[in-house]
Amino acid sequence: MKTEIVDGLLTLFYDGSELYNSELAEHEERSIALHQYLNVTGEPYHPYCWDEDERPLVKKLEKYLDKRQSWEQVIVLDGVEKIPSDTFTGCFNIQRVIFPDSLVCIESHAFSGCNSLTHVKFPMNLEYIEEHAFDACDLASVFIPESCRWIGSNAFQRNDNLSIFHVPQTIRLHAEVIKGSKLMKYAPYFRQTEQTNNWIKNINNDDKHSLHRLCSSFQPTKEEIFAIIQEQGIGAFKAKNNVGVTPSEYLKENPYAELTEIEISRHYFLNKLSF
Incomplete structure (x- = not known):
């Protein structure tokens, strides 16, 4: 996969490959915990410190993280039909994502934790957005195509500034799809129930x-x-x-x-x- 500068952003042209390394991701959590501990206490030692024989793993982890955090925009190539689970999770510098019309499914946690993500252009033929797919991003508006059949639970939760959420009338919304968003402050129900989902779909229907x-x-x-x-x-x-x-x-x-x-x-x- 190639990267180049597009509109001033380092852009990844994504071809559908598996990008997420679950083994390294486990060590990433350990690395974050260690850095947080050292920053707070200033102490040079912590039980999570790397042993000497783990140095190669540390280098591999740093290379993996540096690459993922370098991407600022993702353009998904035509022909890609799905974004696999966790593909871009935690890539906190991604600001924009553009999908091709060939894309049908965005799997669980695909972009979760991309907290700089403010712009997504969804494809014409999208059918499924799975749970937590865009959890903890920074989207202010979402326009879902008429082709979309359902959106999984918590798919857009913790997008604090989300105030425009347009979905087709026929779509099935699962539990708490936009929990914690600005839009939910106006909802007539405390939790995102079926009644609230109907309210979301009918805000502009009279x-x-x-x-x-x-x-x-x-x-x-x-x-x-x-x-x-x-x-x-x-x-x-x-x-x-x-x-x-x-x-x-x-x-x-x-x-x-x-x-x-x-x-x-x-x-x-x-x-x-x-x-």
């Missing part, structure tokens, strides 16, 4: 939120948005839904929207002037 629905849909069309704006006026972009998000915010965060608010405003005022 008639007064027709513009919200369009701007948050997976691929909003210009023609439909233009039609609603001409009817409701350009001020409709400022109307908040019951979690305090405007259609304008949906549109800005939606990576599948092919138009900007400026284009829509220009179209609206030009039409007004033509009458």
Whole structure:
């Protein structure tokens, strides 16, 4: 797999290979515990200290970690159908991930602990997101395609800033998918139950939120948005839904929207002037 600088970020072009080393990962936890102990106490010895015969393992671990922490962006190559479990777990410098339309499944813990991850572009044909896949990332908005069948438990939990979570009506959401997110502060139930999951799927489903629905849909069309704006006026972009998000915010965060608010405003005022 090659890496190169793309948009100022060190980018891994991922080909579907197994990247996670479970054996080294166990030693990684031990290494973190040791460093935390030394930093707090300043003492040179701790039961977790490496023995002399473990020096080769230490070098191997350092090389493994340095490589994983160097990646800042992941572009998954076309043809890859799944991201295996734990593939990028703990890669805390990854900021963006772009998937090809060939991808069908993101397995458990695939990106968990990627706490710099702020942007994910999901594929058109995605069907499954397994449990804890994006646990403890930093996503503020998520747009799931209509093809997705289910999302596993805790898949997006501990994304503290997550306030836009658009999912298709037909999807099955498992337990506490977005636990600990900003959006859950507005939920009518304390825990993410089936009722809460239905609330998440229906936030913008009544008639007064027709513009919200369009701007948050997976691929909003210009023609439909233009039609609603001409009817409701350009001020409709400022109307908040019951979690305090405007259609304008949906549109800005939606990576599948092919138009900007400026284009829509220009179209609206030009039409007004033509009458």
